[in-house]
Amino acid sequence: MSEQHGSFWIASTLESNYPAVTDPLTVDVAIIGGGMVGITAAYLLKQAGRRVAVLEADRVATGVSGHTTAKVTSLHQLIYAELIKHRGVETARIYGDSNQAAIARLEKMIESEQIDCDFEHKDAYSFATSADQLDKIKAEVEAAQKLGLPATFVETTDLPFAVAGAVKFSQQAQFHPCKYLLALASKVDGGGSFIFEQTRVKTVSGENPCQVITDNGPTVTAQDVIVATNLPILDQGLFFAKTYPKRSYLIGAKIDPATAFDGMYIGTGSSYHSLRTTPTDDGGTLLIIGGGSHKVGEITQTQERYQQLRDYARLKFGLNAIDYYWSTQDMVSFDRLPYIGKLTPADRHIYVATGFSLWGMSKSVLSAMVLSDLIQGIQNPWAELYDATRPTPFITSESLKQNFDVGTRWVGDRLKGLFDSSDSVAPGEGKVVTTQGEQRGIYRDEAGQLHQVAAVCPHLGCVVAWNQAEKSWDCPCHGSRFDTQGRILQGPAVKPLDQR
Numbered sequence: 001m002s003e004q005h006g007s008f009w010i011a012s013t014l015e016s017n018y019p020a021v022t023d024p025l026t027v028d029v030a031i032i033g034g035g036m037v038g039i040t041a042a043y044l045l046k047q048a049g050r051r052v053a054v055l056e057a058d059r060v061a062t063g064v065s066g067h068t069t070a071k072v073t074s075l076h077q078l079i080y081a082e083l084i085k086h087r088g089v090e091t092a093r094i095y096g097d098s099n100q101a102a103i104a105r106l107e108k109m110i111e112s113e114q115i116d117c118d119f120e121h122k123d124a125y126s127f128a129t130s131a132d133q134l135d136k137i138k139a140e141v142e143a144a145q146k147l148g149l150p151a152t153f154v155e156t157t158d159l160p161f162a163v164a165g166a167v168k169f170s171q172q173a174q175f176h177p178c179k180y181l182l183a184l185a186s187k188v189d190g191g192g193s194f195i196f197e198q199t200r201v202k203t204v205s206g207e208n209p210c211q212v213i214t215d216n217g218p219t220v221t222a223q224d225v226i227v228a229t230n231l232p233i234l235d236q237g238l239f240f241a242k243t244y245p246k247r248s249y250l251i252g253a254k255i256d257p258a259t260a261f262d263g264m265y266i267g268t269g270s271s272y273h274s275l276r277t278t279p280t281d282d283g284g285t286l287l288i289i290g291g292g293s294h295k296v297g298e299i300t301q302t303q304e305r306y307q308q309l310r311d312y313a314r315l316k317f318g319l320n321a322i323d324y325y326w327s328t329q330d331m332v333s334f335d336r337l338p339y340i341g342k343l344t345p346a347d348r349h350i351y352v353a354t355g356f357s358l359w360g361m362s363k364s365v366l367s368a369m370v371l372s373d374l375i376q377g378i379q380n381p382w383a384e385l386y387d388a389t390r391p392t393p394f395i396t397s398e399s400l401k402q403n404f405d406v407g408t409r410w411v412g413d414r415l416k417g418l419f420d421s422s423d424s425v426a427p428g429e430g431k432v433v434t435t436q437g438e439q440r441g442i443y444r445d446e447a448g449q450l451h452q453v454a455a456v457c458p459h460l461g462c463v464v465a466w467n468q469a470e471k472s473w474d475c476p477c478h479g480s481r482f483d484t485q486g487r488i489l490q491g492p493a494v495k496p497l498d499q500r
């Protein structure tokens with residue numbers, strides 16, 4: 001089989017087919033976004049007796065959640081020693097407990113709704129390949145044990161290569177995210193609640209009730225609104241400045257099930273790899289390898305990241321062919337805690353969940369639990385820690401670096417393409433070029449035809465960058481992405497790039 005460009009999860013499920021919203025509608029809660037946060041929150045709120053409407057710009061489970069690795073664990077590479085050091089034992093304890101509780105809640109939903117989504121208990125490992133990482137591994141084990149988490153230190157694993165040591169969390173889980181989300185969405189739709197697809201929300205106005213304005217025309221009126229668009233499309237909470245978008249790459253290769261390892265793995269250090277297997281519907285096993293992450297828009301030759309993963313698959317697993325390759329991105333929070341709660345201190349009815357830092361399977365369920373409680377006026381023991389309006393650590397070295405980077409790009413990228421012309425764009429490539437006094441994103445297709453879009457991102461005005469592997473225009477500031485015709489692939493932008 002030749003390599004398929006696209007998520008295995010999406011390729012192995014049928015596309016959903018919910019209608020777009022066509023008429024004005026009133027519900028108790030409008031939820032913008034049909035990913036892990038949106039669908040899970042919709043389900044919990046419907047269970048609690050609320051009438052909900054999910055408004056999804058594309059199709060359910062085709063955003064980040066349809067492209068993830070889908071390990072469901074409270075072992076988030078290495079985090080507990082650092083949390084204890086910088087935020088204290090109590091914060092670290094709540095973080096661990098809330099993620100563990102979210103895993104249990106996910107399992108309960110899957111069980112009670114009898115969702116066939118390849119949910120399996122697995123042990124999760126963060127491993128070091130060199131001895132210089134061992135101190136960190138041991139510190140993580142000690143920290144996690146102190147918090148009562150199911151952690152042990154191991155020197156061997158069932159990976160086909162040696163590790164220096166690893167943190168092991170037992171009884172974690174993995175699943176098929178699209179099978180889960182599509183099944184759960186079908187439980188949400190009906191009985192006065194709705195799933196709408198191909199319905200992009202432009203903004204939310206008013207409060208009590210809120211008016212959710214869609215680009216199809218009709219307005220959805222709701223008492224409460226959850227903005228579950230990965231990075232909120234509403235700018236008031238400044239979440240775009242409290243997080244940064246990180247993109248990462250995955251490949252999937254069919255392997256002999258007899259050779260498959262059993263755990264879920266992630267390396268440590270900056271150039272780590274993420275590893276898991278998943279059953280395929282024909283009774284086989286797919287090995288998934290992730291890695292190569294970078295800030296969105298930072299590199300153009302993204303196909304090299306896929307090549308690095310192919311090389312790793314050959315070196316570590318003896319694989320000469322792969323079946324799938326895809327990539328996606330998530331918002332990284334500067335203080336490593338997600339933002340879950342009100343959009344701003346002044347808002348009483350608009351809620352957000354973002355900043356999952358590439359560990360959003362447990363944190364999205366955790367978000368759904370917190371937001372469903374807040375909307376029902378139920379006290380939630382974790383809400384204060386994750387409060388989305390908490391003072392933001394704008395002055396960590398990471399946040400300063402990322403926001404400085406956004407500022408310099410905003411100014412410096414105005415010069416991008418000044419001395420280039422469309423003649424220098426080779427077939428199959430894209431480039432920002434200044435033409436007729438305007439910066440344009442110019443893509444030349446394989447047949448030689450030019451496709452031109454305005455290169456200034458409609459979100460907050462940064463200049464987009466070319467992504468060669470995905471053939472897309474990616475905004476380096478807050479991660480909006482557009483196809484070669486300017487159509488939105490990923491927010492926070494709610495308007496396309498104008499075609500030229």
Ligand SMILES: Cc1cc2nc3c(=O)[nH]c(=O)nc-3n(C[C@H](O)[C@H](O)[C@H](O)COP(=O)(O)OP(=O)(O)OC[C@H]3O[C@@H](n4cnc5c(N)ncnc54)[C@H](O)[C@@H]3O)c2cc1C
Pocket residue numbers: 032033034035036037038055056057058059060061062063064065066067068069070071072073199200201202228229230231233246247248249250290327328329330353356357358359360361362363364491493494
């Ligand atoms: C490479 C990679 C691997 C990962 N692996 C793991 C893992 O193994 N374990 C783990 O815990 N986490 C993992 N994560 C993180 C996890 O996948 C995400 O945190 C999680 O899927 C985010 O869910 P979400 O609901 O916030 O976003 P999404 O799934 O993106 O949902 C948001 C939805 O909102 C829609 N939307 C956007 N704008 C609008 C609009 N204007 N109107 C209407 N709808 C809109 C989008 O179309 C999308 O469907 C990984 C992340 C990456 C990048």
Ligand code: FES
Pocket residue numbers: 240457458459460461462475476477478479480491492493
């Ligand atoms: S995503 Fe914010 S300026 Fe482009």
